[in-house]
Amino acid sequence: MTSQTTAASSLVDDPTVTGAIETIVQSLVDRQRSITGARPGSPELSATLDGFLSRQEAIKGRPAVLPYVGSGLGRGPLVELADGSVKWDLINGIGVHMFGHSDPDLVATALGAALSDTLMQGNLQFNADAIEFAELLLAEAGRSSALKHAFLINTGAMANESALKLCFQKNAPASRVLAFGCGFAGRTTTMAQIGDSPANREGLPLTVPVDYVPFFDPDRADGSIDESVSRLRQYVRRYPRQHAGFVMELVQGEGGFNVAPREFFVPLVEMCREQGIAVWIDEIQTFGRTAEMFYFQQLGLGEYVDVVTIGKLSQVCACLYTESYQPKPGLLSATFIGSTVALQVGRRMIERLRDGGYYGPGGRIAKLHEAFSEHAGRLIERHPEFFGPVSGPSGEPVTAARFHGGVGGLMRLTPFGGEKSRILRAVHALFDEGVIAFYCGQGPHHIRFLPPVGVMEPAHFDEVFEIVERAFGRVISDQ
Numbered sequence: 145m146t147s148q149t150t151a152a153s154s155l156v157d158d159p160t161v162t163g164a165i166e167t168i169v170q171s172l173v174d175r176q177r178s179i180t181g182a183r184p185g186s187p188e189l190s191a192t193l194d195g196f197l198s199r200q201e202a203i204k205g206r207p208a209v210l211p212y213v214g215s216g217l218g219r220g221p222l223v224e225l226a227d228g229s230v231k232w233d234l235i236n237g238i239g240v241h242m243f244g245h246s247d248p249d250l251v252a253t254a255l256g257a258a259l260s261d262t263l264m265q266g267n268l269q270f271n272a273d274a275i276e277f278a279e280l281l282l283a284e285a286g287r288s289s290a291l292k293h294a295f296l297i298n299t300g301a302m303a304n305e306s307a308l309k310l311c312f313q314k315n316a317p318a319s320r321v322l323a324f325g326c327g328f329a330g331r332t333t334t335m336a337q338i339g340d341s342p343a344n345r346e347g348l349p350l351t352v353p354v355d356y357v358p359f360f361d362p363d364r365a366d367g368s369i370d371e372s373v374s375r376l377r378q379y380v381r382r383y384p385r386q387h388a389g390f391v392m393e394l395v396q397g398e399g400g401f402n403v404a405p406r407e408f409f410v411p412l413v414e415m416c417r418e419q420g421i422a423v424w425i426d427e428i429q430t431f432g433r434t435a436e437m438f439y440f441q442q443l444g445l446g447e448y449v450d451v452v453t454i455g456k457l458s459q460v461c462a463c464l465y466t467e468s469y470q471p472k473p474g475l476l477s478a479t480f481i482g483s484t485v486a487l488q489v490g491r492r493m494i495e496r497l498r499d500g501g502y503y504g505p506g507g508r509i510a511k512l513h514e515a516f517s518e519h520a521g522r523l524i525e526r527h528p529e530f531f532g533p534v535s536g537p538s539g540e541p542v543t544a545a546r547f548h549g550g551v552g553g554l555m556r557l558t559p560f561g562g563e564k565s566r567i568l569r570a571v572h573a574l575f576d577e578g579v580i581a582f583y584c585g586q587g588p589h590h591i592r593f594l595p596p597v598g599v600m601e602p603a604h605f606d607e608v609f610e611i612v613e614r615a616f617g618r619v620i621s622d623q
């Protein structure tokens with residue numbers, strides 16, 4: 145150590161430390177060689193998995209949604225479970241593990257971060273990690289927007305709570321919120337009210353007035369745009385200057401991977417701008433996964449955004465905002481920003497995404513979606529029996545619904561008419577056969593994939609779709 149270096153940096157650069165990290169990572173890589181594709185569990189270990197699952201059931205008072213307990217090791221999109229089985233993980237903690245499991249570079253980053261003096265960083269005391277993480281996000285977001293500041297926090301719902309507070313404080317005394325029908329915003333008391341799912345707010349007092357604008361309906365294209373614009377106009381007339389913000393998921397995640405063209409959003413955000421309503425984009429599920437790092441960039445909406453929230457694959461969540469939404473002291477703070485490991489690994493993931501050829505129309509993410517669509521198209525052609533007519537929430541036919549969709553690393557299949565019970569059966573059959581997926585939508589329901597786009601290759605879909613075909617076949621034969 146010299147007077148120009150700190151003890152901490154001399155520790156991180158110490159060849160004994162870097163050599164030890166390399167040795168540990170090599171040991172991991174050696175173990176990963178045994179993981180080459182989906183495989184069943186071992187009979188000897190099945191009791192271990194079952195034991196964990198019953199303990200988990202006792203803790204929560206209900207069984208886990210999927211019989212998943214990870215062993216703690218994987219290889220890219222493949223994950224080993226506690227019974228030694230290996231599965232393709234196409235849901236990744238609902239969109240968190242962008243580089244899949246046991247990525248050697250990220251494990252090395254985490255080992256280095258673990259040497260830091262504290263596990264957690266907070267708003268009073270933080271290290272350079274928190275500053276560098278936030279600066280990276282702002283540099284990316286600021287390329288095409290006026291987003292200038294960031295508040296870091298450790299869950300998506302709390303990033304959204306922070307966003308809502310910024311909207312209320314800036315636009316006080318406006319007390320109403322606008323949101324899309326069938327949206328999702330998290331599960332705090334307020335976010336559960338703003339999200340449009342009756343089950344998620346059952347028994348909760350409704351304390352924030354929310355006005356819902358219908359999301360884009362591809363069956364009615366222009367008519368749908370006119371309807372949403374006129375609904376917004378009505379709300380604005382009925383409650384002048386009373387809306388603090390409009391929270392928008394540009395792709396509805398939980399709502400069913402519903403997408404909309406730029407022309408749908410532009411008149412809505414323009415009206416918000418005219419009326420002094422904050423445009424708050426919730427990119428918690430989309431961040432990093434589309435053909436640009438932020439989907440608002442892909443849609444060319446940067447000039448309109450006031451507040452943007454991100455989470456999941458960033459590992460530490462954030463609320464980004466423009467200069468004019470700068471809060472007064474006291475509005476935003478918390479004990480935790482996040483863990484040092486999450487800050488360093490999250491930053492490394494975002495840098496790899498930025499520099500690794502993932503974005504743009506010919507980038508890795510766009511190509512992965514293309515490969516998914518081609519496989520899905522072939523499956524639909526070969527198996528019309530899986531893909532019957534799809535119905536909406538009240539049983540009405542959804543004529544233009546395609547059997548596969550989404551955008552970038554948000555992918556969906558809509559077999560079995562989008563009927564919830566059969567979609568759930570398909571999710572379980574997929575799990576048994578070796579693919580972890582989940583569902584989304586409120587009717588029609590869909591099978592949802594959030595693959596680890598950082599490490600998933602188009603060729604991986606060959607084995608994944610063989611499994612999908614077998615699993616869907618089981619749903620049909622069990623009917």
Ligand SMILES: Cc1ncc(COP(=O)(O)O)c(C=O)c1O
Nearest residue numbers: 299300301328329330397428429
């Ligand atoms: C669009 C959106 N907003 C908010 C959230 C809430 O994030 P978290 O579960 O980290 O609180 C989610 C989580 O799925 C989400 O998809």
